[in-house]
Amino acid sequence: MRSRVREFDSSTLNESVQNTIMRDLKAVGKKFMHVLYPRKSNTLLRDWDLWGPLILCVTLALMLQRGSVDSEKDGGPQFAEVFVIVWFGAVTITLNSKLLGGNISFFQSLCVLGYCILPLTVAMLVCRLVLLAELGPINFMVRLFVVIVMFAWSIVASTAFLADSQPPNRKALAVYPVFLFYFVISWMILTFTPQ
Amino acid sequence: MAAVDDLQFEEFGDATTSLAANPDATTISIEDPGETPKHQPGPPRGSGREEDDELLGNDDSDKTELLAGQKKSSPFWTFEYYQTFFDVDTYQVFDRIKGSLLPIPGKNFVRLYIRSNPDLYGTCRAVLILFHVPAELRQQKDLCDLHYFSLATTFDTYVTEVTFASCILMMKGEGDKKLVYKSLKTDSLFSCLNFLVSFAGPFWICATLVFAIAISGNLSNFLIHLGEKTYHYVPEFRKGQTAVITTKTDAKGASIQHTYRVPTACWERYQPGSGAVKTRKIRSPDPVRQMDVLGMSIAATIIYAYAWLVPLALWGFLVWRNSKVMNIVSYSFLEIVCVYGYSLFIYIPTAILWIIPQKAVRWILVTIALGISGSVLAMTFWPAVREDNRRIALATVVTIVLLHMLLSVGCLAYFFDAPEMDHLPATTAAPNQTVAAAKSH
Numbered sequence: 355m356r357s358r359v360r361e362f363d364s365s366t367l368n369e370s371v372q373n374t375i376m377r378d379l380k381a382v383g384k385k386f387m388h389v390l391y392p393r394k395s396n397t398l399l400r401d402w403d404l405w406g407p408l409i410l411c412v413t414l415a416l417m418l419q420r421g422s423v424d425s426e427k428d429g430g431p432q433f434a435e436v437f438v439i440v441w442f443g444a445v446t447i448t449l450n451s452k453l454l455g456g457n458i459s460f461f462q463s464l465c466v467l468g469y470c471i472l473p474l475t476v477a478m479l480v481c482r483l484v485l486l487a488e489l490g491p492i493n494f495m496v497r498l499f500v501v502i503v504m505f506a507w508s509i510v511a512s513t514a515f516l517a518d519s520q521p522p523n524r525k526a527l528a529v530y531p532v533f534l535f536y537f538v539i540s541w542m543i544l545t546f547t548p549q
Numbered sequence: 550m551a552a553v554d555d556l557q558f559e560e561f562g563d564a565t566t567s568l569a570a571n572p573d574a575t576t577i578s579i580e581d582p583g584e585t586p587k588h589q590p591g592p593p594r595g596s597g598r599e600e601d602d603e604l605l606g607n608d609d610s611d612k613t614e615l616l617a618g619q620k621k622s623s624p625f626w627t628f629e630y631y632q633t634f635f636d637v638d639t640y641q642v643f644d645r646i647k648g649s650l651l652p653i654p655g656k657n658f659v660r661l662y663i664r665s666n667p668d669l670y671g672t673c674r675a676v677l678i679l680f681h682v683p684a685e686l687r688q689q690k691d692l693c694d695l696h697y698f699s700l701a702t703t704f705d706t707y708v709t710e711v712t713f714a715s716c717i718l719m720m721k722g723e724g725d726k727k728l729v730y731k732s733l734k735t736d737s738l739f740s741c742l743n744f745l746v747s748f749a750g751p752f753w754i755c756a757t758l759v760f761a762i763a764i765s766g767n768l769s770n771f772l773i774h775l776g777e778k779t780y781h782y783v784p785e786f787r788k789g790q791t792a793v794i795t796t797k798t799d800a801k802g803a804s805i806q807h808t809y810r811v812p813t814a815c816w817e818r819y820q821p822g823s824g825a826v827k828t829r830k831i832r833s834p835d836p837v838r839q840m841d842v843l844g845m846s847i848a849a850t851i852i853y854a855y856a857w858l859v860p861l862a863l864w865g866f867l868v869w870r871n872s873k874v875m876n877i878v879s880y881s882f883l884e885i886v887c888v889y890g891y892s893l894f895i896y897i898p899t900a901i902l903w904i905i906p907q908k909a910v911r912w913i914l915v916t917i918a919l920g921i922s923g924s925v926l927a928m929t930f931w932p933a934v935r936e937d938n939r940r941i942a943l944a945t946v947v948t949i950v951l952l953h954m955l956l957s958v959g960c961l962a963y964f965f966d967a968p969e970m971d972h973l974p975a976t977t978a979a980p981n982q983t984v985a986a987a988k989s990h
Contacts (some may be wrong), residue, residue: 435842439842450753453632454633454749455636527642537759541760541764
């Protein structure tokens, strides 16, 4: 009797911490796979979560900040600035698409936009590795190529998920801000130089 | 529907005969969908307008009823209220952008494009144009069902180009106003009013402009300082505080700039060339500098302030003049914001082309952009002020164009370095000056 009662209530309170974390991590990982291989599926929209975007944003902001104190007026973005740009950009795009009449919910849209930063985070990792080598025009061209490819990947992934939620005569109006958002992030990644 | 049309044509005859003796100019403009129609500034003035007043008086209650019943009436704290500001389609935005790029004299940008469905996605200026769409054309998906237009004595023929056949017959004189109002009363499509002002276009045009200016400034500064070597020296002080000294040398090896940033407490003690300097050379050969977030924030503030505060001032000014002098057209605040936003579109390709580090090219671009957008603005606002005192009208238009020029020249001066820095003689700045400059950082 008691065990049956326990089966009916929400069982996640009693499971071990490891189970909880692994379940969430698996969900996040599954969504990463969906972003890397964008197909028209509803997984990102159906069970949205904001863990993935948070992990990605923090990683990106950590890698992009300048650590040294000899920053001049041509300084690059700090951690807080990257964070703010990413999250406020995502919120603005979400508001825009909802105001244009899209039938996607607020957090679903945030989830999709956040997860589609994954290719750009990969680009940032690659750029940092490439920057360990000698600086020069070849170095820059390699980084430029990587960033462009990942930028295109992000756009394709996010439009695969977001475009269906808009009425057809407003698709371009809803997709352009996404383009601008990822362009700004790609620009931040491309212009990153370590001091 | 045929009955309604017949009714309209009958009234057409009545209207023309009754108003044949009334040559005065009449203006009706419905400014804001949120306001009731009683706020029309035009008709109550003048002696020859009792008929109109009567008519409007009769119609007002009906219209208010219809308006209240079928228009969006969400209070401003609901989401739906703001959704109405984004009710615009892609092709409409593109049309308006095209309209802002090609100022054609004689065509009022607002009337031709925006009043049919004012939107702020691209910030077009929307002059509310209302014209009645015949029944058979209402079936077409891409036409707004019902539009208002402000009747003016100087009604141009460009309206005929907007392709509504029955409107061509209608929009020809005083009788039209009565006709329109009668038909509005009886027309069931009154509910399809969508002279909605939309914020989407202007907002994203301004955002794109901010990023275009910041990124182009970045790239152009790289091109200008190409060939210079930048060395960063990091001296260490006894207090453990660090400072930054930058010396730029041009291609010939002569040093052209010294920048010192030292803690204010010990700048008197710092001497260039003193033994406490530890040097570390860093040269960054990338074609782009790091994204300058502060500069981008400043650009964003300037451009968004311009896109909202100047229309506010202009609207206030027009309202004030409107209360003194009867104007033919009065624009609502959101319409003005719309127009200003779309008029800023020309600066996006201009900002990208400003990368070219030639002064002559930059100033030619400024002139062209200012010419196009300034003329669009001037032609849009001219009907609003031309009934006014000549001097005031001219002053208004000149001020509008002047502010526009100030914006473009200011952005050019602030974000883009002058392209002739390598002609400066080699100078070693005195520590006072540079530290004073550094103190302000």
